[in-house]
Amino acid sequence: MAANGLTGLIPHLCRKGLEFISGDDKPTFIERIQQKAADIISEEIEWEAPLNIEDVRLFLGSPEVEEIIRQIYSVHLLEIDGQDNLAAIRNEFLTLFTLFTESERENVADSANDLLDSLIQLCEIALRVAIEKGVLSAHEAKSNLRYHLLRDELETIQKNLDHLTAPNKPNIRKFFEFETKYRKQVGSRHENLITPDFDAVRKRPIDEVYVDPNFITTFDKKNGEQEELSIPEFLSVAYRSVILGNPGSGKSTFTLKLCHDLVTHYTERLFAGRQVTPILVVLRDYGAEKKNHKVSITEFIETTANSNYQIPPPPGVFEYMLLNGRAVVIFDGLDELLDTSYRQEISSDIETFCTLYPSVPVIVTSREVGYEQAPLDKNRFEVFHLASFNDDKVNEYVTKWFAVDGDLTPDEQKRKSEGFLEESRFVPDLRSNPLMLALLCNIYRGENYIPKNRPDVYEKCANMLFERWDKGRGLYVPLPFEAHTSVMSTLNCRIKS
Numbered sequence: 001m002a003a004n005g006l007t008g009l010i011p012h013l014c015r016k017g018l019e020f021i022s023g024d025d026k027p028t029f030i031e032r033i034q035q036k037a038a039d040i041i042s043e044e045i046e047w048e049a050p051l052n053i054e055d056v057r058l059f060l061g062s063p064e065v066e067e068i069i070r071q072i073y074s075v076h077l078l079e080i081d082g083q084d085n086l087a088a089i090r091n092e093f094l095t096l097f098t099l100f101t102e103s104e105r106e107n108v109a110d111s112a113n114d115l116l117d118s119l120i121q122l123c124e125i126a127l128r129v130a131i132e133k134g135v136l137s138a139h140e141a142k143s144n145l146r147y148h149l150l151r152d153e154l155e156t157i158q159k160n161l162d163h164l165t166a167p168n169k170p171n172i173r174k175f176f177e178f179e180t181k182y183r184k185q186v187g188s189r190h191e192n193l194i195t196p197d198f199d200a201v202r203k204r205p206i207d208e209v210y211v212d213p214n215f216i217t218t219f220d221k222k223n224g225e226q227e228e229l230s231i232p233e234f235l236s237v238a239y240r241s242v243i244l245g246n247p248g249s250g251k252s253t254f255t256l257k258l259c260h261d262l263v264t265h266y267t268e269r270l271f272a273g274r275q276v277t278p279i280l281v282v283l284r285d286y287g288a289e290k291k292n293h294k295v296s297i298t299e300f301i302e303t304t305a306n307s308n309y310q311i312p313p314p315p316g317v318f319e320y321m322l323l324n325g326r327a328v329v330i331f332d333g334l335d336e337l338l339d340t341s342y343r344q345e346i347s348s349d350i351e352t353f354c355t356l357y358p359s360v361p362v363i364v365t366s367r368e369v370g371y372e373q374a375p376l377d378k379n380r381f382e383v384f385h386l387a388s389f390n391d392d393k394v395n396e397y398v399t400k401w402f403a404v405d406g407d408l409t410p411d412e413q414k415r416k417s418e419g420f421l422e423e424s425r426f427v428p429d430l431r432s433n434p435l436m437l438a439l440l441c442n443i444y445r446g447e448n449y450i451p452k453n454r455p456d457v458y459e460k461c462a463n464m465l466f467e468r469w470d471k472g473r474g475l476y477v478p479l480p481f482e483a484h485t486s487v488m489s490t491l492n493c494r495i496k497s
Contacts, residue, residue: 052101056115059100063275065119067156067325067359068093072123074153088157090116095164096324099172148380149239152358159358160323168316175317179326183263183277185309190260193253195401195438204404210257211397211434213250214387215243228387238384239272239361240354242376244368245386248435251365254386255280255332258363262328272361276328277321280304284336287346297353298322301329322357329353334366334374343374351377388432395421397434401441416445423450427457436461 059065068089075085090113097112098105164170192203193210215234217227229237245251259278261269266277279301286300295303298318306312321327331350337343354362364376368385389397402408402417424431424440427450431437439461444450451457 055101059097060115062100063325064096064100066274067153068096068116069119069123070325070359071153071157072120073127074150076123076127078150078154080151080154085154085157086120088161092157092161092164095161099164099170152354155358156323159356163316163319163323170316170320171314172320174314175320178311178314178317179277179321181311182305182309182313183266185311186259186278186280187263189309190256193256206257206260208404209397209400210253211389211393211400213254213389213393213434216385216387218383218385229384234384235269235271236273238363238382240381241363242371242381242383243363243365243386244371244383245365246369246433247367248433249386249388250434251367251386252332253434255330255363255365258330271328274325274328274361276361277326279318279321279327279329281329281331283331283333283346287337287342290346290349297349298356322360325359328361328363331362331364334364335370340370340373343370347374347376351380354380389434389437390432394431394437397437398441401438402445405445419448420444420450426450426452430458430461 071085071089071092075082075089093116094105094109094112097103097108097115101108191206193206195202195204195209212231215229215231217229234241243251243254259280262271262276262278267275270276281297281301281304285304286295286297289295289300289303301318302313305318318327322329334343334347337346350362350364354360362381364381398417398420402413402420405413405416408416420441423444427440431440440450440457443457
């Protein structure tokens with residue numbers, strides 16, 4: 001269990017993995033916790049009434065304990081105020097253990113301390129093995145991004161203790177009931193996609209039409225290369241991440257799919273090694289709400305839970321989730337705040353939010369053009385770029401797109417997809433953009449061919465992108481010409497008269 005607890009930190013310390021610890025079978029994090037918890041319960045600690053062993057098992061398998069394990073690792077790696085931080089962790093662990101088991105503090109203190117001692121010993125063993133195997137070294141914790149990651153874990157301890165020991169003690173059973181209902185509502189709201197269309201609004205099941213993109217890391221000046229990551233690889237290394245992409249590259253769609261996957265595959269789909277509930281913040285909506293009502297990000301999250309997902313949150317539930325490793329916050333559309341000065345203000349809001357909740361994972365999406373006008377702190381956020389679709393991704397998307405067209409027979413679906421792939425070969429740059437690819441599929445669906453060297457193909461696509469698509473998302477202020485140059489190169493608008 002302790003060895004696998006390091007997976008939340010290891011991607012930022014070293015991307016080599018922990019094969020020497022996890023082995024070939026690679027069970028899930030929760031399965032490892034439950035396996036080790038069973039050993040501890042049955043072999044190391046004598047449990048007495050009023051403790052219920054099943055409650056203890058659930059506690060050991062919780063995101064709260066994952067968070068505590070990361071804090072223990074951070075204490076050992078940074079060697080900052082070790083004894084004071086471990087004492088605070090012990091207090092935090094005992095407080096959470098008391099809440100989970102619904103016991104009096106003095107009745108379970110000895111059992112909780114024995115359990116935490118076992119975890120600390122296991123963490124020390126796992127760290128020693130990691131260093132001996134060369135996966136970790138002393139300098140790995142010293143880079144800015146990694147250092148801040150570890151410090152963030154430690155800063156969470158006292159904040160969480162203040163929250164847990166407040167006069168109004170958290171009702172975690174009620175919190176967990178809300179979180180379960182919240183995940184169900186998120187999954188339901190984002191189970192369909194409204195795909196771009198010229199003539200109608202078409203809802204399509206997200207799992208049936210979505211194609212996973214790849215992510216490109218920022219250029220590494222030291223090694224002189226970039227790395228392309230699949231979604232599972234990206235999710236394993238993401239913590240505080242900015243995703244940049246051109247218009248129509250699928251940034252917002254990715255956030256919806258990620259929300260859907262994290263809630264519908266809650267125990268299997270991990271984010272930065274964590275089992276988390278996604279919280280989506282659409283920044284153009286937050287920006288408007290802030291202007292009108294001066295709300296904070298946390299207040300906006302609470303309001304959105306009620307307005308978008310029809311489930312009023314109990315007081316303090318999001319505070320608890322954000323401090324105890326139970327959530328990831330996804331900020332979508334930083335570029336959609338068209339006023340540059342206001343975009344800078346919202347960027348500052350996001351950074352302040354991250355300071356308030358030091359260890360909560362965060363994703364921010366933005367168009368590449370304009371991001372540098374209001375960038376997030378490079379010492380705390382790692383930048384990734386959405387890769388264009390390659391031929392394999394194009395083939396997968398087109399096959400799925402025509403397969404969900406209920407007006408076509410299976411034979412017609414196959415012929416349409418094959419015909420489209422053949423006729424669209426002459427515009428590879430255009431079809432590598434997911435939004436443009438969807439529009440080309442629309443053209444082919446209606447006309448049964450892709451016009452060659454015809455200006456109206458590009459005109460329709462550009463019109464949809466700059467007029468109907470952006471305005472449909474509430475972006476009414478025209479951007480300067482320079483903001484569209486990257487898209488125009490994608491469109492490859494070399495129209496010959």
